[in-house]
Amino acid sequence: MADDRTPLASTGFTGAPRALWPALALAGALLLVAGVAFAGGTAGWPNRVAAFAAGVAATAAVFYVRLLAPLAEMTTACLSVKSEDLSLTVPERGTRNLRTLARVINGMAADFQEVLLLFAHMARSARQWVPLLERSVAGSNATDAERRMVAATVGQIDQIQEIISAFKFFRVTLEGDAIIDRGVNPSRVPAGAGRREDGSGQSHEGDRG
Amino acid sequence: MRSMPEPSARPGAPPVSSTVLVVDDSAYTRSRLRRFIAEQGWKEVLEAADGDEALGLYARQRPRLVLIDLIMRGRGGLETARLLLESDPDARIVMLTVVSDAETHARALETGILRVVNKSDWDALRDVLKKELHG
Numbered sequence: 001m002a003d004d005r006t007p008l009a010s011t012g013f014t015g016a017p018r019a020l021w022p023a024l025a026l027a028g029a030l031l032l033v034a035g036v037a038f039a040g041g042t043a044g045w046p047n048r049v050a051a052f053a054a055g056v057a058a059t060a061a062v063f064y065v066r067l068l069a070p071l072a073e074m075t076t077a078c079l080s081v082k083s084e085d086l087s088l089t090v091p092e093r094g095t096r097n098l099r100t101l102a103r104v105i106n107g108m109a110a111d112f113q114e115v116l117l118l119f120a121h122m123a124r125s126a127r128q129w130v131p132l133l134e135r136s137v138a139g140s141n142a143t144d145a146e147r148r149m150v151a152a153t154v155g156q157i158d159q160i161q162e163i164i165s166a167f168k169f170f171r172v173t174l175e176g177d178a179i180i181d182r183g184v185n186p187s188r189v190p191a192g193a194g195r196r197e198d199g200s201g202q203s204h205e206g207d208r209g
Numbered sequence: 210m211r212s213m214p215e216p217s218a219r220p221g222a223p224p225v226s227s228t229v230l231v232v233d234d235s236a237y238t239r240s241r242l243r244r245f246i247a248e249q250g251w252k253e254v255l256e257a258a259d260g261d262e263a264l265g266l267y268a269r270q271r272p273r274l275v276l277i278d279l280i281m282r283g284r285g286g287l288e289t290a291r292l293l294l295e296s297d298p299d300a301r302i303v304m305l306t307v308v309s310d311a312e313t314h315a316r317a318l319e320t321g322i323l324r325v326v327n328k329s330d331w332d333a334l335r336d337v338l339k340k341e342l343h344g
Contacts, residue, residue, distance in 0.1 A: 089282045106282055107236055107258070113280075114235040117307040121329050124309075171280050172308060181306075181313040183285060205325075206318040 070094030070102065077105055085168040086113045109170070116164050117172065117179060123160045124177045130154050227252035227342065228270060232263040232289060233278040233305070238328070242276065242305075245331065249338040260284025260292070267293055267300070274341045279306035279317065279325075287320055294321050303337055 070093055077088045086109050090102040133154070137147045165174050173180045229251050231242045236258070243254045255272055257263035261284055267275065275293060279286035286304055293300045302322040306313070307329070314325045326333045 103258075107234065110234040110282060111237040114233075114238050114307075118329055121307050121309070121327070125329075170282065171285070179307055179309045181280065181308045181310065183280075183287075206321070206323050 066094050067098070070098045074098075074102060074105055077109070081109060081112065084166050086116075087168050087170045089170065113167075113169055113172075116167060117169070119160060120164045120174060120179060123157050123164070124179075126157050127161070127177060130157070228255060228272040228274075229253070229338075230255040230257060230263060230266055230270070230272040230275045232257045232260065232275065232281070232286070234258055234281040234283070235278070238278065245334070246276075246338060249335060250342055251338065260286075260289035263289055264292055264296070268296065271297075273301065274338075275300060275302045276305055277302060277322075279304050279308055279313070287317060290317070290320050290322050301341060303334075305334075 070091075073090050077090045080086075080088045088109070090105050092099045092102045092106075094102075133150050136142070137150045161177075171181060171183050173182055227250075229246050231239050231246070231254060233239050233242070233256075239256045239258075243256065246254050255266055255270055257266050259281060263275070263277070266272075275290075277286045277290055281289070284292075286306070290302050290304065293302060298321075304317045304322050304325045305328050306317075306325060307327065308314075309327075317325050324333075324337060326337060
């Protein structure tokens, strides 16, 4: 199965949210106190500074792995959706609440994609009737109102397709009127894109039925 | 971390006569399918949000029919179907998708599933559900 995720490193996230810096500082200070208490009166300043540095580093590492990195991934995914990109998947890691949040974000992206692709399919099906509609109003018997109505309908179908085609989907590509699974056809550029294919909205049956 | 799927279906356990398992990462779609399937006379509809959950549910509940979304995050529909058929070669699986290219449909049928049904083709899905329930 092809991994369709966009590497998070390429998305531009560069650091921890500023709101969490005070928490990091507080944790470091607490560890400093613990380190001093541990070292007792016998430890010199170098040992105390080393204990403080180790405490800050350990705390920062834990915070990063458990909190900051998952939050960064979720932030990136949400910003991607805002930018019409539904292809990202947030890994479910970190604390339990963060895993739940990741699942919710992935679920919302899946729902959004589902609805958009259903609209894409419906628009595609409707588009197949356009030539017939246009022919029906091309004759002299059609009124101007009927011609305008058909033109407006065709225009709305085109607009729906244009809106949906701006999105980047998880594992799916829109090529003209075709909806392609990149997992099966990773480099496919359909010659008949924009035209009806064998699989266009039809259901196919296997030999076990 | 989600629990790993159980390795295989319970040996010898009879399939539940009127249970469908719906596998889809979209809660919206699961909800629509649940209502539609219930309208066709099936008594129980199980839901799984991903392939791993589906494999575990199938092993425990042995539903009569499985409807799997092709495009899912995590374990995809084809891989889930393949694993289900490895654990139970008699599993009756229908793939649901909005993908329209024939190659993908053919690849899905090669795994041994019964049928590929377009998600907006409610008539085809109704036929499948009635045939599987009464057949």
